[in-house]
Amino acid sequence: MKCRKCGVEIRESAGDCPSCRTPTAVLTDGPTKALLPTERAIGAALPGGDPLVAASAAAQQRADRIAAFRAELNELRSTGVLRLDEDDLATVERHHEAILRDLVHTFDVDVSERGNHLSLGMRIVSLIGAIALATSAFYFFYRIWGVISLPVQIAILVVAPASGLLATAVLAARERSGYFTSMAGLVAFAGFVLNARVLSTILNLEFTPWEFLSWGLFAMILAYAYRLRLLLVLGVSALAMFLASGALCWIGAHWPGCFLRPESFLPAGVLALLFPVLVSHRDRPGFASLHRILGLLLLFLPVVVLAAFGYLSFLPLGKDTIQTLYEVLGFAGATGVIWLGIARRQKELVYGGSVAFVFLLYVKFVDWWWDWMPKYLFFLIVGLTAIGVLLVLKRLRAAITAIGQEARQ
Amino acid sequence: MKRVGSPAALVAGCALLLVTNAAILSAAASNRWGGPRQKLELTERELAMPAFREEENTGLLLSRVLGDDAPAVVARAAFRNHYALPRADPPWLDRAKLRELGFRRDIDPSDPAAGEICDAELSRRVLIVLEFDGEAWKSWLAAQEERLNELRLRVERGETDRKRLQDAEIVLALDRAMRSRLFPVDAGTDAESLLRRYPDRGRYLVARGVVSLALVREQDRAPRLRSIVELLPNEVHVPTSLRPHFKRFLPEETPQQVFDREHKEPEGTWPSPTPPRYRAALAFGRRLQPWIASVASLDAPAGR
Numbered sequence: 001m002k003c004r005k006c007g008v009e010i011r012e013s014a015g016d017c018p019s020c021r022t023p024t025a026v027l028t029d030g031p032t033k034a035l036l037p038t039e040r041a042i043g044a045a046l047p048g049g050d051p052l053v054a055a056s057a058a059a060q061q062r063a064d065r066i067a068a069f070r071a072e073l074n075e076l077r078s079t080g081v082l083r084l085d086e087d088d089l090a091t092v093e094r095h096h097e098a099i100l101r102d103l104v105h106t107f108d109v110d111v112s113e114r115g116n117h118l119s120l121g122m123r124i125v126s127l128i129g130a131i132a133l134a135t136s137a138f139y140f141f142y143r144i145w146g147v148i149s150l151p152v153q154i155a156i157l158v159v160a161p162a163s164g165l166l167a168t169a170v171l172a173a174r175e176r177s178g179y180f181t182s183m184a185g186l187v188a189f190a191g192f193v194l195n196a197r198v199l200s201t202i203l204n205l206e207f208t209p210w211e212f213l214s215w216g217l218f219a220m221i222l223a224y225a226y227r228l229r230l231l232l233v234l235g236v237s238a239l240a241m242f243l244a245s246g247a248l249c250w251i252g253a254h255w256p257g258c259f260l261r262p263e264s265f266l267p268a269g270v271l272a273l274l275f276p277v278l279v280s281h282r283d284r285p286g287f288a289s290l291h292r293i294l295g296l297l298l299l300f301l302p303v304v305v306l307a308a309f310g311y312l313s314f315l316p317l318g319k320d321t322i323q324t325l326y327e328v329l330g331f332a333g334a335t336g337v338i339w340l341g342i343a344r345r346q347k348e349l350v351y352g353g354s355v356a357f358v359f360l361l362y363v364k365f366v367d368w369w370w371d372w373m374p375k376y377l378f379f380l381i382v383g384l385t386a387i388g389v390l391l392v393l394k395r396l397r398a399a400i401t402a403i404g405q406e407a408r409q
Numbered sequence: 410m411k412r413v414g415s416p417a418a419l420v421a422g423c424a425l426l427l428v429t430n431a432a433i434l435s436a437a438a439s440n441r442w443g444g445p446r447q448k449l450e451l452t453e454r455e456l457a458m459p460a461f462r463e464e465e466n467t468g469l470l471l472s473r474v475l476g477d478d479a480p481a482v483v484a485r486a487a488f489r490n491h492y493a494l495p496r497a498d499p500p501w502l503d504r505a506k507l508r509e510l511g512f513r514r515d516i517d518p519s520d521p522a523a524g525e526i527c528d529a530e531l532s533r534r535v536l537i538v539l540e541f542d543g544e545a546w547k548s549w550l551a552a553q554e555e556r557l558n559e560l561r562l563r564v565e566r567g568e569t570d571r572k573r574l575q576d577a578e579i580v581l582a583l584d585r586a587m588r589s590r591l592f593p594v595d596a597g598t599d600a601e602s603l604l605r606r607y608p609d610r611g612r613y614l615v616a617r618g619v620v621s622l623a624l625v626r627e628q629d630r631a632p633r634l635r636s637i638v639e640l641l642p643n644e645v646h647v648p649t650s651l652r653p654h655f656k657r658f659l660p661e662e663t664p665q666q667v668f669d670r671e672h673k674e675p676e677g678t679w680p681s682p683t684p685p686r687y688r689a690a691l692a693f694g695r696r697l698q699p700w701i702a703s704v705a706s707l708d709a710p711a712g713r
Contacts, residue, residue, distance in 0.1 A: 139465055146467025149649055158430055165422045172414030181414075188422075196429055201470070202648075203437035204699050206617060206641040214429045218422060225418025252511050252598070253531035254619045260529065311525040319525070 056178075057285050059107035066096050126179040127230070133183070134190030141194065145202075153202060157195040164188025165222070172226045185222045185231050192218045209255050212242035227284050236294045240268035262302030263314050269298030289348045296337065296352035303330040304356070308363050330360040342396065350396055358389050441700070445692035447604075448702060449541055449614050453658070453685035455591045456645065456701075457481065461664045469652055469659070470644040471689070471701070475539075476549060476592040477638070482680045483583050490677060492576045495556065497549050499593055502620070502636040510535050510596055510620055518632040524624050527634070532621035536697065537638055538595035538607050539614040545592035553581050572677075579679045586682035593638045596620060600697060617641045617697050645691065645699050654704045658686050 076082040103109045137160060145153055168184040175181050196211050219235030222228055244264035245255035258264045273295030276288035303326050306313055310322035317325070334357035341349025362382065369378055413419055456471040460481040474480070477497045479487065487494045504515060511533045516526050540546070557577050563569045591614075597603045600615055607613035618640045626632045647655060662670065685707060692702040 142466045142468060144467060146469060146649065146652060153649075154430070154434075158426060161426055162423055165419060165426075166413070169413035169415060169419045173412060192426065192429075195426070196433065199430065199433045201642075201644075202646050203433065204642055204645055205433065205436055206698070210432075214425065218425055221418050221422045221425065225415035225421075248531065249534070251531075252533055254534050254621075257531040260531065309525075311522070311529045319522075 056107045056109070059103045060109045063100060063103050063109040066100060070096070122177075122179050123182075126183045127186070130183040130186035130190075133187045134194075137187070137191060138194055141198065145198070150202065154199065157199055161188050161191030161195050161218075164191045168222060168226055178227070181226050182228050182230060185226060185228045189215075189219050189222060189231060189234060207255070209242050209245040209249055212238045212245060216242055223287075224284070227287075229286055229290055232287060232290050233294065236268075236272055236291065240265060240272070240294075240298055243268045243271075260312060261314060262305045262312060265298050265302050269295050269300075269302075271295075272298055289346075292346065292348050293352060296349070296356065300330065300334065300352075300356035300359070303333065304360050304363055307360060308367060327360070327364065331357065334360065338396065351393075354389065354393055354396070358385070361385065436696070437698070440694035440696040440698045442695060445702060446695055446697075447610055447614055447693040448690055449611070450688050450690050451541065451591065452688045452707070454480070454587060455541070455589045456689050456691065457589075458655070458658055459660060460485075461667060462660045462662055464663060469647040469655055471647060472644055473640045473642075473699075474589040474591070475638065475640070476546060476589045478589065480583070480587045480589075483580065483587065485671070486679050487580070489671065490576060490679070492580065494580065495553060496635070497552075497592070499636055499638065501595060502593075502638075506596065507620075507622075507636070510598070512622065516622070516624075516634055518624060518634045523632065523634075524626075527622050527624040530622050532619045534641070535596045535598055535618060535620055536600055536603055537593050537616050537618035537620075537640065538597075538603055539591050539616055540594040541612055541614070542590040543592070543594075543612050545594050546590040549592065550585070553584065557581055576677075576679075583679065583682050586684055593618075596638070614691075614693065615697060616693065616699065642699075645701055647701055647704075651701060651704050654706070655687065657706075 073082070073084075077084065100109075141156065141160075144156075148156070164184055164187045168181055168188050171181040171184050172178075193215055196214060197207075200207065200211070216235050216238030219231045219238060223231035223235050241258070244258035244267075247264050247267075248257045248261065249255050272291050275295075276291045281288040281291075307323055307326040307330050310319040310326070313322045313326075315322055315325075334353045337349050337353030337356070341347065341351075341353060362385075365378070365382060365385075369381070455474055457474050457480065458471065459469075478484075479494050484494065486492075512530060514526060514530065516523050516530070520526070557574075560569065560574050560577050564571055564574045594613075595603065595607070596618070603615045607615070618638055621637045621639075623635045623637060624632055625635045687704060687706050689704040690702040691699050693699050
């Protein structure tokens with residue numbers, strides 16, 4: 001085979017090019033190419049969806065593993081635990097460089113700490129870009145809708161989200177990192193919301209919770225098809241609003257009343273928590289965690305509110321009884337969630353339960369002590385509680401890690 | 410390389426888009442099927458222009474104003490002049506009617522927990538019977554005149570200052586010329602029975618709305634319960650075909666320009682009473698959703 005850099009003929013088994021001394025793993029498509037099918041195979045073996053996205057996730061994991069290996073190797077060498085021959089080390093280094101170069105080339109993965117920070121920055125920029133594009137579409141439509149006829153208005157309102165959807169699908173097939181896909185998905189969702197809202201306004205239809213259902217379903221289609229986590233958050237939120245406001249309409253109340261009745265969000269919270277238990281999200285990294293986080297939020301936020309403002313409950317009981325009931329439910333529920341999180345090694349359950357517990361505790365502190373306690377003492381107790389919680393969380397984290405290690409062994 | 414990712418999602422998304430649009434369009438079509446079921450000629454007092462010019466928006470929505478709400482320009486002047494505008498408590502919206510509409514709890518305004526109970530009471534979606542330029546408007550006006558007479562007596566007795574009386578006289582003159590004459594007179598949950606009970610289509614309208622409760626605590630007065638009636642939707646879109654008729658009535662000033670102008674005006678300045686400049690026929694279909702059927706300036710023939 002030939003060196004890509006200088007064109008000199010080199011042997012298959014040679015470590016470097018004899019002319020320019022560049023590692024063959026980098027310059028040729030020999031050994032590195034053989035490494036790739038692993039990721040592709042992982043992606044292709046996943047059920048449903050686009051294997052390229054799953055393969056990208058697997059590629060990023062591989063890159064992260066290499067980075068972690070390098071960091072730990074440096075640590076072991078600096079402490080003298082491990083002594084490696086320089087040649088062996090260089091071979092491993094070249095091998096990893098080649099893999100990383102190919103992963104970057106094929107999957108556009110982040111290979112460094114700086115790259116990860118840049119990646120977060122790119123996510124934020126893509127979010128800002130998507131919001132700006134959606135706002136631009138919104139203002140553009142409001143700029144022209146008074147001078148165009150109803151059929152043209154409807155055509156624009158339908159074409160906008162359809163184009164966004166098509167752009168998302170096209171970008172998802174071509175883009176490896178997903179930034180532009182996420183941007184297009186958000187714009188498509190904004191276009192869909194604009195479509196439903198403006199068309200209802202033009203035709204003087206009052207807002208109904210069914211609109212939340214259609215927004216939620218559209219966001220979920222985008223989220224699940226193209227693995228867009230932001231759209232998943234929007235979808236779950238819209239569906240939660242549909243369930244809460246729909247229940248209010250069903251009993252003859254006006255839909256915004258759901259914010260005055262926190263209990264109306266509880267069924268959505270239970271469903272969001274149960275969904276990843278019933279449906280596997282193995283091929284959609286982060287989705288199950290997001291479901292659990294949103295589920296905890298939908299469950300514990302109402303509980304905390306009701307523990308402080310019992311008169312907002314549906315229950316035909318006295319205000320104090322309701323508050324006590326939700327206090328008990330809140331503390332017991334948060335403890336149960338922490339226990340479940342440890343048992344199932346799900347960090348988001350542990351942290352979510354802890355945050356709910358602490359938040360409920362602080363709300364009760366205000367309820368019990370704010371009016372009569374000197375402020376310095378109140379905040380001292382809050383501060384000391386925070387220190388106590390940090391210590392407990394540290395122990396919990398250690399427990400989860402230990403359980404994880406046992407499971408791996 | 411595939412041309413599009415997940416074609417099934419593309420199809421599902423487009424299908425959902427079409428279903429959503431079809432549902433909205435069919436809801437509007439079924440409302441207007443067979444022509445308007447109710448139709449009433451209203452004026453600018455009841456279908457008000459936006460308060461400010463919107464540079465970024467070429468669309469036009471008219472606010473459906475009820476008699477309880479002062480015109481926006483009067484409300485702003487009252488705020489600047491620290492004048493408490495009179496509010497109308499619908500006398501028909503008593504405890505029995507509230508119960509009929511779905512409010513389950515009897516609230517005693519003097520109860521210390523009345524505020525909490527009121528906050529927790531959910532607004533009810535109901536059907537509102539609106540009377541145009543009828544007895545409710547006349548009795549509201551009579552109540553304001555009586556209030557003014559009482560104020561005159563109090564000024565004569567030296568119990569209150571003359572400025573308050575002058576403001577009240579100006580506000581009443583503004584109300585006579587500009588306030589909406591559309592007053593809610595009844596509510597229920599069954600459209601047919603309400604339409605039967607109020608058959609005069611030239612005076613009554615049955616529309617969708619919301620009734621909610623609020624506890625009012627005023628200085629030197631016992632707390633009282635107030636019922637609030639709102640219409641759904643509270644704005645009506647002007648179709649593009651009718652928009653030219655409204656062109657010359659559009660507000661000329663942006664919010665900033667209005668703020669700057671009002672800031673320069675001396676305290677105690679009130680707007681001049683302005684009679685309505687247009688009338689519009691508001692039609693309601695089978696599902697009691699409104700639309701503007703025709704419009705005319707009050708010195709020109711109607712446009713359709």
